[in-house]
Amino acid sequence: MIAIVGAGPAGSYLGYLLARQGKDVAILEEHDRIGAPVQCTGIVTHSIEKFFRLKQNVIxxxxxxxxxxxxxxxxxxxxxxxxxWRNKFDEFVAEMAQEQGAKILLNHKFLQLNGKSKIKVKDKKNNSVKEIKADVIVGADGPYSAVAKAAGMDSNYKxxxxxxxxxxxxxxxxxxxxxxxxxxxxxxxxxxxxxxxxxxxxxxxxxxxxxxxxxxxxxxxxxxxxxxxxxxxxPLYNPKMAIQNGNIYLIGDAATQVKATTGGGIIPSLKAAQTLCDCIVNSKNYNKEFKRHSGKELLLHLKLRSLLNRFSDKDYEKLIEMMSQEKVRKILKKYDRDTPIPLVANLLLREPRFLYFAKKIFS
Ligand SMILES: Cc1cc2nc3c(=O)[nH]c(=O)nc-3n(C[C@H](O)[C@H](O)[C@H](O)COP(=O)(O)OP(=O)(O)OC[C@H]3O[C@@H](n4cnc5c(N)ncnc54)[C@H](O)[C@@H]3O)c2cc1C
CATH class of the missing domain: 3.30.9.10 (D-Amino Acid Oxidase, subunit A, domain 2)
Structure with a gap:
């Protein structure tokens, strides 16, 4: 059995993908409702359509x-x-997981690991503590990840x-x-x-x-x-963080899989779920595969963030002035921030003055 802790977008989408592959999946969620409390602006680019078609009531x-x-x-x-509507989005993804056969256990709070294949869980409704056996344990439990802490995988966290x-x-x-x-x-x-x-x-x-x-x-x-x-x-993306330790995996905010430029974590976590599903099903190394599929993009966002953090008000004015050109606007419309590598490459190609900023990144 695969136990996923957390029914946010990362946990539910991973649950959906694994259940679709015929895996026995249980998603544990500490709250009595999916999607509450909302702690998000809920903005995404159209890149979300690479994963699914959103239901109208989510928009x-x-x-x-x-x-x-x-x-x-x-x-x-x-x-x-x-x-x-972030609560409706979380419900939408959780329903997808359930339709594929994943079980969602509400009011179930992960407390601790018991060895490598058992977890201690509080059943909040019955006010009892129980043990659940699992071959695979996934921490999709957000930025305060208790799974990451229990597995000793939460080092250097900012x-x-x-x-x-x-x-x-x-x-x-x-x-x-x-x-x-x-x-x-x-x-x-x-x-x-x-x-x-x-x-x-x-x-x-x-x-x-x-x-x-x-x-x-x-x-x-x-x-x-x-x-x-x-x-x-x-969370600020930490490229050095271990996100797999044997049969224990981290995903989404628990794994700091967030674009450091904007703080957007929904699309990176959906992409990570595809990678992690493949790793679990085909016994691949998730530490390596995640870097291969998403590492370069998230690292570029991190570099851009560290550049922006050094910007003066004057630098921002210069950036705004450059962004107001028609050729730059066209690129910004064509490539969204979920495809940062072609976006930055095209900006540098069409407006070499961006090199003024690019040089700062690598200095
Ligand atoms: C103010 C703000 C605005 C944001 N705006 C955007 C935005 O516009 N666009 C965007 O893409 N991203 C945005 N983000 C980031 C985005 O919200 C996260 O990246 C995204 O929610 C990550 O999904 P997740 O599934 O990894 O974690 P979460 O959505 O945090 O889900 C984790 C789940 O685990 C459950 N859980 C936690 N601990 C336990 C436990 N011990 N046992 C059982 N269950 C547990 C939680 O209840 C929760 O349901 C924003 C974040 C903040 C704070």
């Missing part, structure tokens, strides 16, 4: 523009992005704080906004419409999250009403 908005705001200037760039709230706000419902510069050190701020009256507003940072968040809230909305909080941790 909150389709966006065709991103507004990039620097300290002084702002530009609008055409894009194609999807804003999802994360951003993603502080986000749903706020009462009317904005252009076809565009989302991103904010850069010294008011958003080491990451960025965002404001994303989810309906005609509400938006998801947030900042990512390494520290002082509350201070940056409230300053941004006031600047963008004039202190509009907070409807609910949707904050969480965003």
């Amino acid at each position: 909150a908005k389709m966006l065709n523009k991103v507004i990039v705001v620097g300290k002084r200037d702002r530009i609008e760039v055409n894009v194609d992005e999807i804003v999802m 994360h951003y704080i993603g502080m986000q709230a749903k706020v009462k706000l009317s904005m252009d419902t076809k565009a989302f906004e991103t904010y850069f510069g010294s008011d958003f050190p080491n990451f960025f701020g965002w404001c994303v419409p989810e309906s005609d009256e509400a938006a998801r507003l947030g900042v990512g940072c390494l520290e002082n999250a509350q201070e940056y968040f409230y300053r941004f809230l006031e600047k963008r909305t004039g202190k509009k009403e907070i409807l609910c909080w949707e904050s969480g941790l965003i």
Whole structure:
């Protein structure tokens, strides 16, 4: 039996793929509902269609523009992005897994490993602790991964704080906004419409999250009403992390499989699930295979993040100015951030002035 801890997108999609291969799969989820609490903005590119066709009820908005705001200037760039209802998305993927025969055990919290093929689990509904035997154990239990800790695989772990709230706000419902510069050190701020009256507003940072968040809230909305909080941790990709130790595997946020430029982890975790399914079914080395399939892309995002973290307000202005050219806009529309290698290669080819930034990456 394969025990997957966590029914987020990584765990459920892996469960779906393995069950489709005829494997006996149980997905353990500590909450009594799939998809709650929401701790995500739910933006994805159309690259999600490489994995499945989303059900209509999962989609909150389709966006065709991103507004990039620097300290002084702002530009609008055409894009194609999807804003999802994250709880409905998680339910959608979990249903796919169940339809293929995977069992989902709600209210089941992973506590500890007992040797290499047993796990201790708390059945929260019956308030009891039980042991489950498993040939394969997968930690898909998010950024606080208890499986990674129990297996001693959580070394050198760094994360951003993603502080986000749903706020009462009317904005252009076809565009989302991103904010850069010294008011958003080491990451960025965002404001994303989810309906005609509400938006998801947030900042990512390494520290002082509350201070940056409230300053941004006031600047963008004039202190509009907070409807609910949707904050969480965003792991920084760690290319040195071991993600397989014998029959124990990590995936998704538990394995830091997140784009360091944007904090987006949904698409990388779906791609990782395909790799991990192949590794489990065909006894391949997941540490190596993941690097082969996704390592270069995530490393490029990491390099870009470290470059952006060294940007001054002036550098951002220069970047915004370069992005406003028609030839650059076309590339940004054609290649999304889930295909970063052709995106960066084409930007460098069509606008050699980007080399000014590229040199900084490798210095
Ligand atoms: C504020 C914020 C905004 C974000 N916005 C975006 C975005 O716009 N686009 C994007 O692509 N990504 C975004 N992300 C990142 C994205 O949310 C994650 O990368 C993604 O959820 C990872 O999926 P996962 O399945 O690995 O983990 P999770 O979605 O965290 O799922 C883990 C599951 O494991 C369960 N679990 C945890 N511990 C246990 C345990 N001990 N026993 C049993 N179950 C357990 C949890 O309840 C949860 O259901 C954002 C993150 C934050 C914090």
